[in-house]
Structure formats: structure tokens, C-alpha cells
Amino acid sequence: MTLRVDRAQEEPGLQDPQRREWLKRGGLVVAFISLGGARHVWGFPEHARLDADHPQFAPNAFVRVNRDGSVQLVMPSIEMGQGAYTGQATLLAEELDVGLDQIAVEHAPPNRKLYTNPLLGDQATGGSTTIRFCWTTLRDAGAAARSMLVAAAAQRWKVDPGQCTTAHGVVTHTPSGRTLSYGELADAAGQLTPPAKAPLKDPKQFQLIGKSLRRVDTPGKVDGTLAFGMDIRVAGMKVATVQASPTFGGKLVSVDETRARAIPGVIDVVKLDNAVAVIGEHFWAAKKGLEALDIHWDPGANGAFTTEQLFKDLADASEHGTPILGREVGQVGNVKGKLISATYQLPMLAHATMEPLNTTVHVRPDACEIWVGTQVPARCVDVAMKVTGLPAESIQVHNQYMGGGFGRRLFEDSVEQAVAIAKQVAYPVKVIWTREEDIAQDRYRAAYYDRISATLDDQGRPQAWTDRTTGASVMATFAPGAMGKNGLDPDLVECAAELPYAIPNLRVDWVRHDMPTGLHVGWWRGVGPTHNVFVVESFIDELAHAAGKDPAAYRRDLVSDNPRARGVLDLAIQKSGWGSGSLPPRHGRGIALAAPFGSFLCVVMEVEVSPQGEVIMRRAVAAVDCGTVINPNTVEAQIQGGLVYGWSAALYSGITLKHGAVEQRNFNDYRVLRMNQTPPTEVYLVPSTETPGGIGETGTVMAMPSLANAIFAATGVRLRTLPIDTSALVQDKHALDAVLSATTPDPSAASDALAAIVRTPT
Amino acid sequence: MIVLSINGQDSQVDVPDDMPLLWVLRDVLGMNGTKFGCGIAQCGACTVHLDEQAVRSCVLPVAGAVGKKITTIEGVGGTDLGQRVQKAWLGIEVAQCGYCQTGQIMAATALLAQKPSPTDADIDSAMSGNLCRCGTYVRIRAAIKQAATGQITLPQTIA
Numbered sequence: 060m061t062l063r064v065d066r067a068q069e070e071p072g073l074q075d076p077q078r079r080e081w082l083k084r085g086g087l088v089v090a091f092i093s094l095g096g097a098r099h100v101w102g103f104p105e106h107a108r109l110d111a112d113h114p115q116f117a118p119n120a121f122v123r124v125n126r127d128g129s130v131q132l133v134m135p136s137i138e139m140g141q142g143a144y145t146g147q148a149t150l151l152a153e154e155l156d157v158g159l160d161q162i163a164v165e166h167a168p169p170n171r172k173l174y175t176n177p178l179l180g181d182q183a184t185g186g187s188t189t190i191r192f193c194w195t196t197l198r199d200a201g202a203a204a205r206s207m208l209v210a211a212a213a214q215r216w217k218v219d220p221g222q223c224t225t226a227h228g229v230v231t232h233t234p235s236g237r238t239l240s241y242g243e244l245a246d247a248a249g250q251l252t253p254p255a256k257a258p259l260k261d262p263k264q265f266q267l268i269g270k271s272l273r274r275v276d277t278p279g280k281v282d283g284t285l286a287f288g289m290d291i292r293v294a295g296m297k298v299a300t301v302q303a304s305p306t307f308g309g310k311l312v313s314v315d316e317t318r319a320r321a322i323p324g325v326i327d328v329v330k331l332d333n334a335v336a337v338i339g340e341h342f343w344a345a346k347k348g349l350e351a352l353d354i355h356w357d358p359g360a361n362g363a364f365t366t367e368q369l370f371k372d373l374a375d376a377s378e379h380g381t382p383i384l385g386r387e388v389g390q391v392g393n394v395k396g397k398l399i400s401a402t403y404q405l406p407m408l409a410h411a412t413m414e415p416l417n418t419t420v421h422v423r424p425d426a427c428e429i430w431v432g433t434q435v436p437a438r439c440v441d442v443a444m445k446v447t448g449l450p451a452e453s454i455q456v457h458n459q460y461m462g463g464g465f466g467r468r469l470f471e472d473s474v475e476q477a478v479a480i481a482k483q484v485a486y487p488v489k490v491i492w493t494r495e496e497d498i499a500q501d502r503y504r505a506a507y508y509d510r511i512s513a514t515l516d517d518q519g520r521p522q523a524w525t526d527r528t529t530g531a532s533v534m535a536t537f538a539p540g541a542m543g544k545n546g547l548d549p550d551l552v553e554c555a556a557e558l559p560y561a562i563p564n565l566r567v568d569w570v571r572h573d574m575p576t577g578l579h580v581g582w583w584r585g586v587g588p589t590h591n592v593f594v595v596e597s598f599i600d601e602l603a604h605a606a607g608k609d610p611a612a613y614r615r616d617l618v619s620d621n622p623r624a625r626g627v628l629d630l631a632i633q634k635s636g637w638g639s640g641s642l643p644p645r646h647g648r649g650i651a652l653a654a655p656f657g658s659f660l661c662v663v664m665e666v667e668v669s670p671q672g673e674v675i676m677r678r679a680v681a682a683v684d685c686g687t688v689i690n691p692n693t694v695e696a697q698i699q700g701g702l703v704y705g706w707s708a709a710l711y712s713g714i715t716l717k718h719g720a721v722e723q724r725n726f727n728d729y730r731v732l733r734m735n736q737t738p739p740t741e742v743y744l745v746p747s748t749e750t751p752g753g754i755g756e757t758g759t760v761m762a763m764p765s766l767a768n769a770i771f772a773a774t775g776v777r778l779r780t781l782p783i784d785t786s787a788l789v790q791d792k793h794a795l796d797a798v799l800s801a802t803t804p805d806p807s808a809a810s811d812a813l814a815a816i817v818r819t820p821t
Numbered sequence: 822m823i824v825l826s827i828n829g830q831d832s833q834v835d836v837p838d839d840m841p842l843l844w845v846l847r848d849v850l851g852m853n854g855t856k857f858g859c860g861i862a863q864c865g866a867c868t869v870h871l872d873e874q875a876v877r878s879c880v881l882p883v884a885g886a887v888g889k890k891i892t893t894i895e896g897v898g899g900t901d902l903g904q905r906v907q908k909a910w911l912g913i914e915v916a917q918c919g920y921c922q923t924g925q926i927m928a929a930t931a932l933l934a935q936k937p938s939p940t941d942a943d944i945d946s947a948m949s950g951n952l953c954r955c956g957t958y959v960r961i962r963a964a965i966k967q968a969a970t971g972q973i974t975l976p977q978t979i980a
Contacts, residue, residue, distance in 0.1 A: 140918025140955045160980065273914065273978040280919030281910045283854020283894035287920060290853035298848060323837065341848030342857070343840045413858055413866060413920040413954045462856070462920025463954050494859040692914055692978050696960070700917055703956025726863035726952060735945035737958040758956075 116245035118253045120173040121151055122204040128242030130162045135174040136184040137434055138276055139464030141755040142693035143189045145274040147197055149689050153267045154201030156225040164275050166458040169436040182437040185469050187656035187753025190689055194751050202257035211247035212239045271692035288432035288459040291419045296487040297326055300345040303334035303500050306358035306719040308577020315353040322348050329483045336480045342491055361575050361719030373508035373572055377529040382568035383545055385552030389564030394523035399605050400512035403594045404780045406713035408504035408583055414462020415497045418477035421487035427454045432461035434468040442475040466582035470502045498729050499721045502581025503714055505531040509594045519606020523564040526555050531573045531580045553587030559624040559654050560617035584704055585759040588655035596651040596764030611637050611650050623684050626745055627661040628652050630682035634743050635663035647772025651765035656753030658685035662761040664769040672788035676738035686749035694754050695742040701758020707731040709763040713782045828896025838884035843867045845883045854894035854923045865951030868924035869893050875931035894923035897930055906930050909968040912977040917955035925951050929965050938969055
């Protein structure tokens, strides 16, 4: 697999003011930013003109106007629920001067030349970059198309284009009142040369940007007509389900398929090096067939690996490994004062997208066709080339709507596997992973072990700060070219190296400790910031407590030179009623403040912790400054949903390993948040004309620390390990222990004791 | 041969009795609106109505649906209530990825058919079996109330 990361661009690029701005905004972006000058012409090198039979107007890779006036907009990013299609269509439509009700969106085909996201260095969707990377370029594309349509109208009328205006797909010659629709102008405009640059609207003239427009993808999502990858049906297609070696790095030794083949509807059993698939007339036959297989695995080198071993190894690496410097300011060693230290541990996490992974593939001798919802369409072509030996032009990937991505679909392992299965049969096959396979064979969020410390002055302000993160690198395999010269994976220090707070001496480093071979880690919603902001914001709370200060006031004092951080902090304080009114016992408010992905957020959580340790989330208030807002409704939805994703992980989710395999199987033991556990959530946006920041992952980033800090406020228990161990939150722990450890179980005595705890006044 | 009454129409299918209704709908009849999420009745993505009760079709043997009235997302808009629910879903813009939403809408419609004015506790009770990984729960709750009362509690998207 090749990733077009141009390392030579890195250093000179630092002189570019726009790039310096990105550098300030986040490590993942720093890591990926790579294509430099290409940005200015991105999307234009091939005009993607359609064949002569369809003389539409296709001035660039994104805009197509047909004679009948219909407009298709090709989406460079993918839609996995985050609102990318609506946001990107809005940017194009705004400058093209058409309404969202006049357009249809299309999935972009794999084409790195046309659809590479310059911030990721590939045709990929992730890192909360979707609006950031195309804020200017898609408006440019829309404006260029509009100017050509205007030019075509002016030529026909023999008037000055400056006398023409556009609105809702119609050009009007203002002095005469004549009008021509875009459809009527499509052929003529198609004969013109696209301008190098067309003027953009003054933001004050925006008709669409900033409005809560209906999403372009949701009507089909409420009546069941919208097709996800899972819904693909092609002629002659069969359905497969698969099991890979439960132990990471294990291999298939042998399989007895006699019983499986006897099941009605089972067609084939396909063996791969590390997996077996059963193909049936339908999924049910395939699944029953898979369950009937007698499989013998060679567990390989990881057969004894456990989560306990993983954290022991991480702790050892943190103490004795070689740190790679992320950022150093001043001299942390010279600072005297009160030293506070803490160690935080974060678990491996699965993505558990609602739509289990699936890929439909038809491999023929001369071609390979793939239908899949993927965050990396071009990489799917790469793996299909690798597996089939066919050239790129013989491989077609039809991207689909995704039932959630969250980073899981940035990895094409399931596509590679599906192509390998389909290669062994003559017919098209849809390979569906069961939920169990989805949980057991994820590209997991890595586990982390972080040691953090601060030295406080007499006023309790941190004068020195050290943060050593320890964990595996995703970037090293995902985009090796984006690793720093010193071997730094910037993801490991993102939102740890650059804090919103003024701290004069700081040293942040990372000890790389990769997983055993065969155990793959991956991007998970919020990436580095989800990991680091939990640690940093929990620890800032610890410092406030040590200094005897209110956590919000403590933060406010440290962001006096950071107006946008202070803006969201003050807004969240105001809207949440922070500090006003007293809360009942075992209720508490927690706060978290951060600047991930080029945006600024402050979240205040209010929780109640029952005497038995159950965490009840009462209310969440989020203040968000993400610069210019394209669609306020989408921003609010992403914050609401991102918080839920993060709360799920904080409260319930955690992947553990035993015998080198994942212990969790399905939603019964990989628990996620449900409706009855979700609090009312308020989102407040700061009006801004700044360049848009990222939004899709930010809610998740803020969820964990604000919740943990609220639990501390309610109980006095500082949670430094996730997921939250509710047994640590039991009010009368001694009484509970007595109940649980009673040597002679007496059900009535135990229930009496439990009842006593339940009745304990709070 | 098994005869099923789906959305008011009879369909004949030649499938094993123990095959879950979900896969009969999806892989035999090509009705893709009902989704596979977990296969063990933990997520609700496969929710359909059986005689107007919400059931998880991923664990319902098809034989158990014979002689009963099956309603799926493809048919739920045929009732005034189903339409109101779908309209509220769009007005509030509940869906993100949308994969779970057909199941959510089926569960919500069954709730409202039984309890036209549900309390928050009723909503929790009826909807907590339907997972949404995009985290649209706040809006689902609001949409159910909007469908129930006709009153708008959240700003509506602009069509």
C-alpha cells in the first residue's frame, strides 16, 4: 500500500502561514498535511468530463449540470452519519447558487488525483477534517462552475457578465429581466474553459452556509429506502460469513466441513490462511454452516497474551523505555514547588458500528468489482490489486453509505479478506461479519498508560508540567511517512503537547510500545485527543483540587491569554449554572476544556452517583466554538452523538484479552449507552467568522473527562482508569464488601445488608 | 412453503422453519429496510411489528410469524401514525448514519400505538432496547414527543 505523503514538503511548508495555523491546531493534521501546493489546484487537474453522449456541464470533479436542470454534486468525502455530504454539498451549492433541494449527491469513485483530502494525504475521511480541507476548495469549485454558466448566458445574450445575477439555478440578466436556467446553459457552459479562480461570496451574502438545512441523506433513512453496503444485492450473489483466528496472529490448521456442507443452503466453504468462510444461499445458511464447522487453529505466538500482561508491559515501557520528545518548553527540571503526580490507564476499545462490516465482491478473470462502505476507497483498490493481481483499471469500487465508521472503516482488512474469499468462487459474494466477529477482529483503539505530573507554585498554578504517554502507534503502519523525524507519532501527543493553558515549563514525550504482532490497533473516534484530553483534563482537575480552587475558576485563570478557550469556558459556566445553587449529596458537576481539531469546547456534566455506585448522568452542557458554522443542526448533532460515544466508552466499554483473544462477544458484554442512560444534552455555539474547525470527533473527546470530573465532585473518588469501575463508587464500600465476601452465604442476611446500603441516607 | 402476511400482502417463501424472520425479509424477499445489527436481540436494528407489537426479527423464527400481521419499515408509512413518526424524525433530523433508525422508528411507532401520550419513563422502557452508536437518543426522545403531541420542542431543519 502506498500513501502519497510527500515528506520533502514538511519543512519548507512551515513557512506558510496557513500551515503554521494548522500546526497550532492539532497533531493529526500536522502529521498528515503533506500535499502543499497541490491544494490550490486540487480537484481541477482532470475535468472529469463525461462522454460525448452525455453533453452535460462537468467543469470539475464535483459539479455536474444536466440539460434538464438537475445538478449532481460528487462528494469527495464519505458519509458515515457525520453529515459530510450535507456540509460539502452546502459549500458547493452556496457558490453555485443552487438550493440543496435542487441537487443530488453522488459517492466519489476511487480517484486519488481528484479526491485526495490534502490534510490526510489520501482519499480518506477522518480526523475531523471533512469541512476543514475543502472549506475553500469546494466553494472555489462551485464558484468556477457558476462563473462559466454566467459566461455562457452572457455570450448568448451578448451582454456583460457583470450585469448577470444567479439564484436557485437560474441566471438573470438584471437590466432586461431575461432568464436562463442552468440546464439550458449546460451545453454552452461545457464548451468554456474553467477559470483559474472565480471570486467567492462575501460571507454576509451566504444563503445556505450557517443555516440548519435538511440533510441530503436522511429522507431515505427514515423509510428504509437508502442502501447501505449491507443492502447491496447483485445478480447471482451468494452470502458468506467468516471466522478468523480468535487468537491474534493465529493460523488455520484444518477444518472439518462435513456437517456444514450437510446444512441446506450451504454452497461452499472457503479457507484462507487465518480464516474460514461459509457461503450460503442466504446469511442464515452461511451462519449455521459456520457454526457447524470443526476448526483447528494454531494460536501462534500470542496464545498466552492477556490484558494484564499488556498493562504490565506498558508500565514497564513507561518506566524503562526510551521516550521520544513531543514538545519541550522551558526547563521542567528547574522548577521548585509542590509536586503532584498521577498515572492514568485507558483500555483497548472496539468501534462497534451499528452496521457490521460487510463487503460484496465479484472477482472475474479480468476484473474485480467491489461494493463497500469505506472511509478509504482508494486503499480498497490497492488491496484488491494485491489480492487479485489485477491492474487498478480492472478494479471498480462502488462506495456506499455507511452505518457508522468511527475510524473502523479507515481500515480495509475486511475488504482484503472478502476479495480473497471471492477470488476462490465464480459468483459474486457478500461477506458479512457477525457482530461477534466485528468485536473480535476490530482494529482496536490502543491501550495507554500515561504518567503525568505538575509542580505548583504558592498560588497553586502549574509552573512545570510533564506528561509521558505510553502506547502503540497507529500512524506507523497507517501512514509511515507522517511519522516525525525523531520517530514521533504525533497522535500520541495530540492535545497533550499543545495545551490551552499557560504553563511556562513543559515536557511531553511518548514511549512507543507496539502491540504483539497480529494484534492491530486503529483510529477510534477522537483519536489522540480522546486519549490525551481525558488525562490532561482529569489531571487539571486534580491540580485544582490540590490548590483548593474551584475547577472552573482554576482553568479560567490559566486561559486568560486564550480568548477562544475562555469564551467557551465562560459560556459553559453561564449556561450550566456552574457554581450557582447547591447540589444534593452525591451529585456533582464536572468540567472539561480543550481545543481539539481546530475547535474549542467546554463541557459541563452533572451526575448523581447512587449509594450502590451507579452513575446517573443528569445533564450535559456543551459550549462550542468551531469557527464558521456550515450547518448548526449538524454541529449540535455531532456534539450530542459524540458525547454519547464517549460516555459509552467511559462507563461500559473495554476490550480485554485472554489467551491472546478478545473476551467480549456482542452488545451483551461490550456494553454501550442506551436511551434510558442518556442525559438531556444542551449545545451552545459561539458565533464566529473564523475558519471552520473540526467537529465530528470533538464531543467524544470531551465526554470522558467531564464525566470523570463530575463523578469526583459527587463522590471524591478520582477515576484514573477507564472504563469506570463502579464498585469504587459505592458509598459504604465496607458494607458492600461484607455482603459480597460473606463466607456462609445467607440470602436473607445478604439482602438485608444490601437493603441497608440502599436505604443509607444520602 | 410458508405464507407470510407482510405489509398487507401475502408472500410465499420456501425456507426452514427456524430461519429468523430478519433473513427471510432481507435475503429471500429483498426487503432491506430491516437491519442486522447483533443477531441476539440486543440492539433493536431488526425491529418489526408482529400484530402491532415491536419484535426483534433477528431471533424470531419465521414459523412464529405465520398467521400474524407483519409490518416492516417499508409499510409503516401506510398509517397516519407511521407517517407522523417519520415526519417528526425528519423535522428534528434525528438520523445520522441512519442504520439503526428504521428499527428505532418501528419501536417508536409501536410505543405510540399503545401509548399515544408516552411519559419519559414509557419512552425509556420502549426504546432502551434500540441501540444507536451515533448517539441520537436525545433527538429520538424529542421526535417521539413531537409525533405524539404535534408540538415542536426543538428547532426544525429547513427543507
